[in-house]
Amino acid sequence: MAFVKDSDVQFITQKDVMFIINFKVSQLHKTTGFDPDQCLNLLLKFGFNKKVILKTCNEQFLTALQSKTEQDEPEECYVCCLDNQIIRLDCGHSACRNCWKSYLIRKIEDGNCLIECMDPKCKLLIGKSVIDEFMDDVASYESLIINSFVKANNTITKCPDSNCLLFAKTNTAEPQTVTCTCGRIFCSSCSQDPHFPATCRQQQLWSKKCELLTPKIDDDSQQWLLEHTKECPRCLMTVEKQGGCTLMTCSNKKCRLKFCWLCRSDIATHGIYYCNSSQLKAEKARLDSRADLANFITHYNRFEHYQNSYKNIPPMISDAIESSEPLLQKAAYSYFNARKMLTNSVVFGFFLCNGEYSDKFKDFLHSLEISTDQLESSLLNYLPSQGSKRVRFELFEHHQDIEKCQKELLEFCAKGQEFEDLNGQSYRDAWKKAHAARVNNDSFSQFFSNWLFASVLILALLVFLPDFHIWLPDFSVAYGKTLGIDLRDDTSQSYLRTVFLSLVSSFVVGFFDLIG
Numbered sequence: 001m002a003f004v005k006d007s008d009v010q011f012i013t014q015k016d017v018m019f020i021i022n023f024k025v026s027q028l029h030k031t032t033g034f035d036p037d038q039c040l041n042l043l044l045k046f047g048f049n050k051k052v053i054l055k056t057c058n059e060q061f062l063t064a065l066q067s068k069t070e071q072d073e074p075e076e077c078y079v080c081c082l083d084n085q086i087i088r089l090d091c092g093h094s095a096c097r098n099c100w101k102s103y104l105i106r107k108i109e110d111g112n113c114l115i116e117c118m119d120p121k122c123k124l125l126i127g128k129s130v131i132d133e134f135m136d137d138v139a140s141y142e143s144l145i146i147n148s149f150v151k152a153n154n155t156i157t158k159c160p161d162s163n164c165l166l167f168a169k170t171n172t173a174e175p176q177t178v179t180c181t182c183g184r185i186f187c188s189s190c191s192q193d194p195h196f197p198a199t200c201r202q203q204q205l206w207s208k209k210c211e212l213l214t215p216k217i218d219d220d221s222q223q224w225l226l227e228h229t230k231e232c233p234r235c236l237m238t239v240e241k242q243g244g245c246t247l248m249t250c251s252n253k254k255c256r257l258k259f260c261w262l263c264r265s266d267i268a269t270h271g272i273y274y275c276n277s278s279q280l281k282a283e284k285a286r287l288d289s290r291a292d293l294a295n296f297i298t299h300y301n302r303f304e305h306y307q308n309s310y311k312n313i314p315p316m317i318s319d320a321i322e323s324s325e326p327l328l329q330k331a332a333y334s335y336f337n338a339r340k341m342l343t344n345s346v347v348f349g350f351f352l353c354n355g356e357y358s359d360k361f362k363d364f365l366h367s368l369e370i371s372t373d374q375l376e377s378s379l380l381n382y383l384p385s386q387g388s389k390r391v392r393f394e395l396f397e398h399h400q401d402i403e404k405c406q407k408e409l410l411e412f413c414a415k416g417q418e419f420e421d422l423n424g425q426s427y428r429d430a431w432k433k434a435h436a437a438r439v440n441n442d443s444f445s446q447f448f449s450n451w452l453f454a455s456v457l458i459l460a461l462l463v464f465l466p467d468f469h470i471w472l473p474d475f476s477v478a479y480g481k482t483l484g485i486d487l488r489d490d491t492s493q494s495y496l497r498t499v500f501l502s503l504v505s506s507f508v509v510g511f512f513d514l515i516g
């Protein structure tokens, strides 16, 4: 299930991570027989994906990875022109120790964990053992390796606290809330503050949107926003118009949809040069975009409201989190979580399309809000005097209530996550599609049953009223003529054929009308 909470999480040090990396190196070494330096460089180059490495690497590539050093007698260095002890790599390129060292330090400071030979044309990758030989302090290069490993690994995340050097190691790749030994609480996947039920991607997009829009939400700037920005039709990111060009590119790095400023259609189907959509469609696009912006502002106001409640939790309740009384401590903790979850739910809700699912979502959210308020008042009732038995029971009940509400909300939202896997599109897009497919199905079955009913009726009339064809309107007679059939001719074979043909063509025409 998604949104697992604090399941088996371990907090490990940099040394432990390095140990895991070395284990991977030795595994690859065992399978391939390449030397450990090569193995590490291969792992770094291919995102620690052993399968890809085994598929990709060929001998030519491997020779580019060799980097044993050879020490020669002192002679003039090609780089600094001083007489020094020269160190030559396998590729034949050489320099003095000082030159290699300053080159490597510069590369490491720039954040490169794959370091090529100093010669700009040489593709040789320098191995870790060679780099370690030159460096006084191996930690800085190791932390680059660790960063690259953590980035590629979705079960290990660095604690975002700048003073903390620990990593959270989880059993699953599912994002979850983890609490570090240092006290920092974060998402195990994106290492941001917990944002569930919103997904990592939604949260990221939402923050970016807030950054861009919130300084401009006052009345004066709203007009400016309406005139100069439109929402990306795929991911809802706000995109600012640049110059006179109508070709827009979504500013969300993961989306980058190119769309037409006038009609908000995908350029892939629209064509780059000229917008030939009708005035009506362009006007609709403008209104849609305006509605999307208004929708964001509504959600943002709600978000801010919840966030304020979260930030201004009564001090009495925040103190209770440290309480030694288990019920009180748990209730206060749940209350905190619930306030945070209400805030995050607004983000999740923003990305939903209107429909059945979003209505249900609002119901869940509403019950969470009610339980949160109830828990707050029973906490405030209980706290000053540790209350009577009745007050204590009330607190117990409301605590149970809120746990249930939170669990239900998370489970409900996790169900919606399945939709995110569809081609990696946003929920909104996927819901729209799922909804559209359902609408199409419904109207098709309705059309089909109407058509069937009409056909049966006409056939029945033909069977029971032999003179029925006389009543056929003139245009159908004309239509019959184009098919080479005279409807006024009394042979039954002729009009049965005609009726059959008209039924088939009415079906075809009706069907294309429906989907077009």
Ligand SMILES: [Zn+2]
Pocket: 077, 078, 079, 080, 081, 082, 084, 095, 096, 097, 098, 099, 100
């Ligand atoms: Zn030199």
Ligand SMILES: [Zn+2]
Pocket: 089, 091, 092, 093, 117, 118, 119, 122, 123, 124
């Ligand atoms: Zn070289």
Ligand SMILES: [Zn+2]
Pocket: 159, 160, 161, 164, 165, 166, 180, 181, 182, 183, 184
């Ligand atoms: Zn920490």
Ligand SMILES: [Zn+2]
Pocket: 175, 187, 188, 189, 190, 191, 192, 195, 199, 200
């Ligand atoms: Zn996350």
Ligand SMILES: [Zn+2]
Pocket: 232, 233, 234, 235, 236, 237, 250, 251, 252, 255, 256, 257
């Ligand atoms: Zn986009």
Ligand SMILES: [Zn+2]
Pocket: 260, 261, 262, 263, 264, 265, 270, 274, 275, 276, 277
């Ligand atoms: Zn257009």
